[in-house]
Each structure stands twice: as C-alpha cells, then as structure tokens.
Amino acid sequence: MEKVTVFGAGSWGTALSYVLAQNGHDLLLWTHRKEQAEEINNHTNERYLKGVQLPDSIKATADLDRAVAHADIIVLAVPTKAIREVSRDIRARLSKKALFVHVSKGIEPDSLKRISEMIRDEIPAEFIEEVVILSGPSHAEEVVLEHPTTVTAACANTQAANRIQDLFMNSYFRVYTNTDVIGVEIGGALKNIIALAVGITDGLGYGDNAKAAIMTRGLAEIARLGVKMGATPLTFSGLSGVGDLIVTCTSVHSRNWRAGNMLGKGKSVEEVLEEMGMVVEGIRTTKAAHQLAERYQVPMPITQALYMVLFEGVKPELAVEELMGRMKKNEMEDLVDLL
Numbered sequence: 001m002e003k004v005t006v007f008g009a010g011s012w013g014t015a016l017s018y019v020l021a022q023n024g025h026d027l028l029l030w031t032h033r034k035e036q037a038e039e040i041n042n043h044t045n046e047r048y049l050k051g052v053q054l055p056d057s058i059k060a061t062a063d064l065d066r067a068v069a070h071a072d073i074i075v076l077a078v079p080t081k082a083i084r085e086v087s088r089d090i091r092a093r094l095s096k097k098a099l100f101v102h103v104s105k106g107i108e109p110d111s112l113k114r115i116s117e118m119i120r121d122e123i124p125a126e127f128i129e130e131v132v133i134l135s136g137p138s139h140a141e142e143v144v145l146e147h148p149t150t151v152t153a154a155c156a157n158t159q160a161a162n163r164i165q166d167l168f169m170n171s172y173f174r175v176y177t178n179t180d181v182i183g184v185e186i187g188g189a190l191k192n193i194i195a196l197a198v199g200i201t202d203g204l205g206y207g208d209n210a211k212a213a214i215m216t217r218g219l220a221e222i223a224r225l226g227v228k229m230g231a232t233p234l235t236f237s238g239l240s241g242v243g244d245l246i247v248t249c250t251s252v253h254s255r256n257w258r259a260g261n262m263l264g265k266g267k268s269v270e271e272v273l274e275e276m277g278m279v280v281e282g283i284r285t286t287k288a289a290h291q292l293a294e295r296y297q298v299p300m301p302i303t304q305a306l307y308m309v310l311f312e313g314v315k316p317e318l319a320v321e322e323l324m325g326r327m328k329k330n331e332m333e334d335l336v337d338l339l
C-alpha cells in the first residue's frame, strides 16, 4: 500500500483517485475548493463526474499542509495552466523526497516547456525522486464505469515507471511502461489540437473522409515535431500517440472534440469556453505548438490552420479551403525524418 495524494479534483483527478482507492492505497484527494472536498467526502463530484457514486475510501481535503504531508507519491492532475502554481504551493510544504506523477496534457506557451520540465523548474531536485508521466487513451467517464482502459507510464528510470505501473494497474486499468518521456508528453499534448480540428470539420458537416484525413496527417505532423524534439518515432504508434489521438478525435466524452464541434457550428472561442466549463487543453497547446513549429522549422499545416481560427479570427471554412489548396506533395516526403 502506497501513500498517495492526488492534486486536482476535476474529472481526471477524481477518476484516478477512484482507481487508486480501489487498488487499496492510502489515498487523499486535494482540491482548492473546500465545498468540493466536502462534497467528495459525501461520495459525489457532480460537476465533474455526473451521477457517479465514489467509494468511501476516497478522502478529500482542501488543506494543502495535510495533502503534502500525507504523500510519498504526488499525482498532479490539474490543467497545464495551473501546474506551476500548484507545484510552487507543494514545494513550500515539502520536507522529504516524493515520487511525482503528472497526468496532464499540454505544453506551456512562450516557455515551450513540457509539463515534466515545468515541474522540475518549480520543485528543487532534492525533493524529486523522479517525475513519471501517465498518459494514453483514457476518458474519466469510462474509467469510473470500470470499462477496460490502457495507458502508459513514462520515465527514463524504469524502476520509477514500474512502481507507477504497479500503483495504478488493475483488472480494468492496464498500464504499460515507456522510457520515451518526450514522445509520450508531445503525443498526449498535441493530439488535443487534432481533436479540435476534427471537431471543427464535424461541426461544419464534413464527413468521415475529412476526419480520417485530419487524424492521419495530424499524426504525421505531431511525429515530425516530436522526433525533432528528441522523441522516438515508434512512440507515436503507441497508446500515447495514435491511441490517444483515436479516442480524443472520436469520443463523445472528448472536451477538445466537443469544443471544436461548437466552433465548427459557428460559436466563438469565448462562447465555447463559457459553455464547456471544463479544461480544453488544445487551445493553449495550439499556441505553443505553433511556436514550436517555428522554433524547430517543422511544417505543421493543421496546427497552423487551427491557430488562424483560434487566434486570428479566420473562419473555419476558409481555414479548410486553405489546407486543401496547399501545393501538391508526395505523401512520404516529409515523413522521411521519422525513419
């Protein structure tokens, strides 16, 4: 039995707490909202997991001192935007090393850092046993129904990855390991951009041909960038690559797909965010990926088109027209870098 605190009681933090509590760990779930901690201690979290009865063994708190003191393993499950703030709050209370796990999917605009890099910026090395990334095709709504789900635990240190595999693994939650931290973080973050784009074309009323095109060419641009950043090409064929791309582009649970769908139907970014009420990571990640494409000189036409829609007010129909009208190409031409 491990002593674990999950920081962030949105849909994913709560679903992972469900798994950890069922696995018999000594689990504490921290939220920054006192009334939400009270609700979870009464076994529901309606805003984030509607209609779900949570096990008695999930204990929640809004007390940061207690949350940090409890943990040998710290799971960060807040949106990318909140990672630095929450890490700083944790750092101020740490008195011993902890094993950090992050489950968020994003890249920080401007600094262009991956989440594990942001955590290492904020927490001194003397308090970090390791940082492990848990990523893959996994919607909270299905995990709490105990539907079969597979993810990957990534860390260059295989012992740490194995410990996290053991921590989460059970009969419905199967965890693989991977040593390619860059590939796993880039795949998990950038698939949200492609899901937004697929949502847009679905919202515009285009069919499955368009969806397949964006997913396939989207994976190509994610892999191109990832490999330039140091990822292993094969990681993009795995759970955190094509696996997560499939689930996020095709599931009704996907926040990114739903947000894109509303954009395609004519809503503004502000209206969409207001209506979602949950994190849509792909929006900020589009800004970051647009900057990364420039830094690494990698062609990322779908990301570029989405950037124009989200940040330059270009109509989705026009962005699609532009994508389709690009100069003729050989399909494999810009994939050779992956070999």
Ligand SMILES: NC(=O)c1ccc[n+]([C@@H]2O[C@H](COP(=O)([O-])OP(=O)(O)OC[C@H]3O[C@@H](n4cnc5c(N)ncnc54)[C@H](O)[C@@H]3O)[C@@H](O)[C@H]2O)c1
Binding pocket: 008, 009, 010, 011, 012, 013, 031, 032, 048, 077, 078, 079, 080, 082, 085, 086, 103, 104, 105, 106, 138, 139, 140, 141, 277, 278, 279, 281
């Ligand atoms: N929902 C899923 O199925 C799922 C699956 C895999 C990965 N993820 C990733 O997990 C991360 C969290 O997603 P989510 O779906 O749980 O989001 P969510 O919108 O459901 O919940 C986010 C939670 O973070 C809290 N929060 C926001 N800012 C905070 C701050 N500054 N300090 C403390 N708490 C703060 C919110 O109050 C909320 O409880 C995202 O990066 C997402 O991509 C989500």
Ligand SMILES: O=P(O)(O)OC[C@H](O)CO
Binding pocket: 105, 136, 137, 138, 139, 192, 195, 244, 247, 248, 253, 254, 255, 256, 257, 279, 280, 281
């Ligand atoms: O609901 P989304 O679009 O934020 O995606 C959640 C997970 O990343 C799916 O694996």
